[in-house]
Amino acid sequence: MYEFFKNLDRRWVFLLMLLAVAVPILLEAKFPEKATGLATAVFTEVENLEAGAPVLLAFDFDPASEGELGPMATAFVRHCCEKKLRMYFLTLWPVGPRMVEDAVARVIKADFPELKYGDDWVNLGYKSGYEGVIKVIVTDLKQLYTTDHFGTSIGNIPMMEHIQSVQDFDLVINVSAGYAGTKEWVQYASTPFPNIRIVAGCTGVQAPLLYPYIPSQLPGLLGAIKGAAEYEKLVLDKYGANHPVRDADGNPVLDEDGNPVIPGKYLEGIRRMGPQMVAHILMIMLIIVGNVIYFVERSREGR
Amino acid sequence: MKRTAPMIILALGGFVLLVAYFIPYTQGWGEDAALWFDILAAIAFILGGGNLLKIHLKKMSDKVPGWGYSAVCVASFLAMLTVGLLKIGVHPNEQFPDYRWSGTYDQVGSPFWWLYEYGFKPLTATMFAMLAFYVASAAFRAFRAKNFEAILLLGTAFIILLGRTFAGVFLTGFIPEDSPMAGLKLENLTMYVMQVFNTAGNRAIMIGIALGVASTSLKVLLGVDRSYLGSGEE
Numbered sequence: 001m002y003e004f005f006k007n008l009d010r011r012w013v014f015l016l017m018l019l020a021v022a023v024p025i026l027l028e029a030k031f032p033e034k035a036t037g038l039a040t041a042v043f044t045e046v047e048n049l050e051a052g053a054p055v056l057l058a059f060d061f062d063p064a065s066e067g068e069l070g071p072m073a074t075a076f077v078r079h080c081c082e083k084k085l086r087m088y089f090l091t092l093w094p095v096g097p098r099m100v101e102d103a104v105a106r107v108i109k110a111d112f113p114e115l116k117y118g119d120d121w122v123n124l125g126y127k128s129g130y131e132g133v134i135k136v137i138v139t140d141l142k143q144l145y146t147t148d149h150f151g152t153s154i155g156n157i158p159m160m161e162h163i164q165s166v167q168d169f170d171l172v173i174n175v176s177a178g179y180a181g182t183k184e185w186v187q188y189a190s191t192p193f194p195n196i197r198i199v200a201g202c203t204g205v206q207a208p209l210l211y212p213y214i215p216s217q218l219p220g221l222l223g224a225i226k227g228a229a230e231y232e233k234l235v236l237d238k239y240g241a242n243h244p245v246r247d248a249d250g251n252p253v254l255d256e257d258g259n260p261v262i263p264g265k266y267l268e269g270i271r272r273m274g275p276q277m278v279a280h281i282l283m284i285m286l287i288i289v290g291n292v293i294y295f296v297e298r299s300r301e302g303r
Numbered sequence: 304m305k306r307t308a309p310m311i312i313l314a315l316g317g318f319v320l321l322v323a324y325f326i327p328y329t330q331g332w333g334e335d336a337a338l339w340f341d342i343l344a345a346i347a348f349i350l351g352g353g354n355l356l357k358i359h360l361k362k363m364s365d366k367v368p369g370w371g372y373s374a375v376c377v378a379s380f381l382a383m384l385t386v387g388l389l390k391i392g393v394h395p396n397e398q399f400p401d402y403r404w405s406g407t408y409d410q411v412g413s414p415f416w417w418l419y420e421y422g423f424k425p426l427t428a429t430m431f432a433m434l435a436f437y438v439a440s441a442a443f444r445a446f447r448a449k450n451f452e453a454i455l456l457l458g459t460a461f462i463i464l465l466g467r468t469f470a471g472v473f474l475t476g477f478i479p480e481d482s483p484m485a486g487l488k489l490e491n492l493t494m495y496v497m498q499v500f501n502t503a504g505n506r507a508i509m510i511g512i513a514l515g516v517a518s519t520s521l522k523v524l525l526g527v528d529r530s531y532l533g534s535g536e537e
Binding site: 008010013014016017018021031032033034036037062063064065066067095097098101127128129130132133135136139140143144149150151152192207208209211212214224226273276277279280281282283284286287289290291294 | 324330333334337338340341344345347348396398405407409411419423424425427428430431432435436438439440442443444445446447448449457460461464465467468469470472490494497498501502505506509
């Protein structure tokens with residue numbers, strides 16, 4: 001056994017990881033979530049806004065990190081829709097417009113068709129320049145954004161009428177996968193202009209780098225899929241039953257307990273925590289086995 | 304002149320942005336400089352594309368080992384560029400039905416959208432997902448408790464790995480929420496590590512980096528450090 005583990009082919013490790021991720025997905029394993037302070041802070045920031053308040057949603061991520069950030073983007077958009085906030089989407093990443101369109105199709109077009117483009121939500125699209133874009137739009141948004149993503153003049157979009165700069169938004173929600181992202185929004189928006197409030201969702205590797213900005217420059221932060229799951233839980237607890245799965249006749253589909261079935265897209269974060277938990281346990285086991293081998297080897301060598 | 308002009312432009316741009324931050328009267332200058340930067344960043348895409356073509360076409364013509372990858376890169380680049388720039392298969396915008404190019408390049412159903420949805424998206428997601436396999440393999444082979452620092456790192460890793468999932472809640476679920484020992488619950492320990500040790504360490508590193516950036520930037524702005532101009536040889 002010792003010799004087997006000592007010379008373990010890494011393909012066995014790959015196979016174990018595949019099973020650790022695949023089995024919980026196939027078994028649809030879900031575990032209870034409890035929101036931490038940071039997720040609650042993000043939820044409260046959105047929840048405290050009045051209906052009709054303008055909110056800037058900056059989706060600075062790409063398909064590579066969609067697995068981690070897609071669920072929180074969905075939860076953010078849903079929460080804004082439920083609160084009837086006016087949503088302004090933009091992105092600093094070249095493929096970001098597709099991330100915006102995906103979230104819009106998943107939530108607004110599917111479950112909130114009454115929300116009208118130009119009155120309730122607008123997609124301002126992508127602009128090159130990374131933090132250079134932030135530096136300009138914090139004082140003059142229309143200097144850079146003369147049209148929306150679809151080429152419509154900003155002057156013809158009713159909800160842009162009272163927006164001069166990022167300072168006119170009641171909240172900035174940033175979903176970030178790296179540069180340019182939350183760090184740049186904090187450094188170039190909320191730090192020089194403390195009236196700009198920012199909450200964010202970010203990848204796991206980014207989260208430790210953003211903790212130093214909490215709480216004064218960044219009141220709330222969702223870290224990775226865990227943060228998304230916690231935020232989803234808070235949104236579901238408050239608005240869960242509002243948009244259940246419906247049958248062909250438009251009636252809500254009920255589960256075995258008689259509760260309305262919630263669409264899977266609003267449970268993605270919670271669902272993805274299952275594979276993550278098993279994968280984490282596997283990692284710990286691999287580290288322990290690796291260390292046992294190391295110490296046995298060392299004692300045999302008499303060191 | 305070849306080196307002096309970029310130095311003057313850099314010093315001018317840098318000092319304008321610096322002054323604009325501290326003197327409210329000059330704030331507009333800073334905004335103008337930032338706008339120029341955004342325009343330059345857009346133009347840089349053309350330079351970037353040209354550079355990519357130059358490097359990979361050279362690799363292909365020299366038939367260096369792995370030149371086939373360069374061919375795939377160039378073909379993919381040109382395919383995306385062509386369908387995107389020419390808006391192939393894009394329907395006109397409803398507001399301007401008479402103008403064929405008035406639709407957006409990434410319209411659902413267009414060839415650009417198709418390449419993105421079924422080529423780019425799964426490929427990039429796969430690349431990112433493969434990290435899980437390599438991290439697991441690396442953890443098994445390299446994460447050893449060789450000394451005190453490594454033991455600390457291992458302990459922290461275990462706390463975070465467990466505390467960020469339901470496993471942590473389950474393992475220390477026997478500790479009551481309101482007991483004085485509640486801080487030892489894995490999910491609370493995780494938050495403590497992140498908010499205290501991580502924040503303190505990161506703040507120290509960030510302040511150090513900021514001081515380094517400030518001194519390096521001043522050297523660049525004053526023309527003391529000219530390494531960004533290259534050696535001057537072609």
